[in-house]
Amino acid sequence: MDPSEVEFLAEKEIVKIIPNFSLDKIYLIGGDLGPFNPGLPVQVPVWLALNLKQRQKCRILPPPWMDVDKLEEVREMERKEDSFTPPPSPYYMELTKLLLNHASDNIPKADEIRTLVKDIWDTRIAKLRLSADSFISQQEAHAKLDNLTLMEINTTRSFLLDSLNCMFKLRSNMQPGTSAGKALDY
Amino acid sequence: MDSQSYLPVPPGVGMEENFLSLDDILLSHERLPSRTECLFPRLGFLEKSTDSQDIQEGTKMELPLWLAKGLYERKRRVVSIELPKVYREGWRTVFNADPTVVDLHKMGPYYYGLGSQMLHFDSPENPEIAQALLQTFIGRFRRTMDSSQNVYNEDTSALVDRLDCLERVLFKMGQRGLNSFQGWEKGRASHLTASTLVLNYRKRKMTDLQA
Numbered sequence: 138m139d140p141s142e143v144e145f146l147a148e149k150e151i152v153k154i155i156p157n158f159s160l161d162k163i164y165l166i167g168g169d170l171g172p173f174n175p176g177l178p179v180q181v182p183v184w185l186a187l188n189l190k191q192r193q194k195c196r197i198l199p200p201p202w203m204d205v206d207k208l209e210e211v212r213e214m215e216r217k218e219d220s221f222t223p224p225p226s227p228y229y230m231e232l233t234k235l236l237l238n239h240a241s242d243n244i245p246k247a248d249e250i251r252t253l254v255k256d257i258w259d260t261r262i263a264k265l266r267l268s269a270d271s272f273i274s275q276q277e278a279h280a281k282l283d284n285l286t287l288m289e290i291n292t293t294r295s296f297l298l299d300s301l302n303c304m305f306k307l308r309s310n311m312q313p314g315t316s317a318g319k320a321l322d323y
Numbered sequence: 324m325d326s327q328s329y330l331p332v333p334p335g336v337g338m339e340e341n342f343l344s345l346d347d348i349l350l351s352h353e354r355l356p357s358r359t360e361c362l363f364p365r366l367g368f369l370e371k372s373t374d375s376q377d378i379q380e381g382t383k384m385e386l387p388l389w390l391a392k393g394l395y396e397r398k399r400r401v402v403s404i405e406l407p408k409v410y411r412e413g414w415r416t417v418f419n420a421d422p423t424v425v426d427l428h429k430m431g432p433y434y435y436g437l438g439s440q441m442l443h444f445d446s447p448e449n450p451e452i453a454q455a456l457l458q459t460f461i462g463r464f465r466r467t468m469d470s471s472q473n474v475y476n477e478d479t480s481a482l483v484d485r486l487d488c489l490e491r492v493l494f495k496m497g498q499r500g501l502n503s504f505q506g507w508e509k510g511r512a513s514h515l516t517a518s519t520l521v522l523n524y525r526k527r528k529m530t531d532l533q534a
Binding site: 139144226270272276296299303308 | 457469500512
């Protein structure tokens with residue numbers, strides 16, 4: 138899976154905006170988007186929010202978790218625990234990148250938020266690697282990890298699956314079983 | 324999208340080889356020390372050291388894997404294969420002690436592949452060889468994972484030198500995941516780039532055609 142695909146899935150999340158135009162309720166296949174009145178906050182998906190922002194028709198409000206103090210707490214908790222803590226949002230990495238790239242003027246302390254999110258990401262990826270390593274070195278049959286976001290899974294997916302494949306095949310060497318001169322023809 | 328335009332046949336890891344895989348074909352060129360158990364009449368020209376017309380019984384020769392596999396029979400009438408040095412007791416203890424310091428590329432670029440193929444030849448040490456292969460892989464996994472996921476935009480030749488071909492494939496996969504993530508983060512994911520297939524296939528210019 139591409140990171141762009143994960144970003145596409147993240148754009149479905151809901152965010153609050155303050156439009157500066159007015160429009161009646163629109164009825165889309167995915168659901169209804171409430172009437173837009175200038176100055177009144179309304180909840181829309183991220184893809185629409187970004188589009189309106191680029192056309193300068195709205196102001197984006199940062200989501201509740203995108204706050205310096207809250208993110209600092211999350212970071213401290215992440216560093217203390219050995220297992221994964223629930224992330225601020227299931228798509229925190231993508232939303233941070235999208236909102237901070239397009240709407241950084243609407244979000245206070247954008248640079249600090251970027252640094253904090255990067256720290257959280259690094260800690261979680263390090264934990265993921267540690268867990269993958271112990272998975273392989275103890276040759277477990279299955280592992281369960283809670284609270285991982287799709288982007289983190291996506292970065293390690295191909296490498297981990299290939300190494301597990303190799304390990305499985307090397308393990309099957311130990312039981313020769315039925316492999317007397319089998320050759321695969323394609 | 325980073326999916327390739329064509330997918331080469333991957334090497335068959337383990338005791339099977341994929342017939343169409345280039346890696347397996349190259350692997351089967353590795354030479355194994357072996358001993359002939361019967362007379363090969365009129366094939367003396369293959370053995371450069373003696374001048375006789377046929378290859379006598381009991382000559383020690385180096386046979387490539389593809390030939391050795393084809394000639395080997397359970398009753399061992401034709402050839403008997405010796406294990407290459409790397410898979411013997413001495414080196415196995417080295418791998419047990421610390422797998423990460425060994426330069427696996429020097430030990431034959433296809434250490435895991437050849438080791439798995441050696442299990443065809445019914446040596447009494449087969450279980451230990453299989454175990455050693457697995458343990459070496461597990462021991463080196465951490466190093467491969469860390470180096471592939473942390474090196475970005477630098478020269479990786481120093482790291483890749485000591486890896487065997489199987490590990491190089493894994494390294495490349497890790498690098499690819501890392502590069503695509505970093506590219507996305509920098510915003511380069513939305514740039515259109517020419518496909519590698521088009522870049523490699525350069526159109527002939529009209530002047531070349533007419534010349």
